[in-house]
Amino acid sequence: MPNTITTPQCLVCETAIEPEADWDHGEIVECTACGQEHEVVGGTPEPVRLELAPEIEEDWGE
Numbered sequence: 512m513p514n515t516i517t518t519p520q521c522l523v524c525e526t527a528i529e530p531e532a533d534w535d536h537g538e539i540v541e542c543t544a545c546g547q548e549h550e551v552v553g554g555t556p557e558p559v560r561l562e563l564a565p566e567i568e569e570d571w572g573e
């Protein structure tokens with residue numbers, strides 16, 4: 512069986528981002544190299560994956 516465990520990577524600069532034990536689904540983690548924010552998806556029992564965090568709109572109409 513192939514080893515499918517991979518270290519999540521920054522989707523922008525491909526820097527490996529070490530998973531941390533306290534990552535939760537939906538947690539926002541920042542790339543240490545370029546500062547891009549990523550949202551943690553997956554997790555137990557799936558492998559942790561990272562997706563680009565949604566742009567946070569500062570304009571909420573107030």
Ligand SMILES: [Zn+2]
Binds near residue numbers: 521524525542544547
């Ligand atoms: Zn990066």
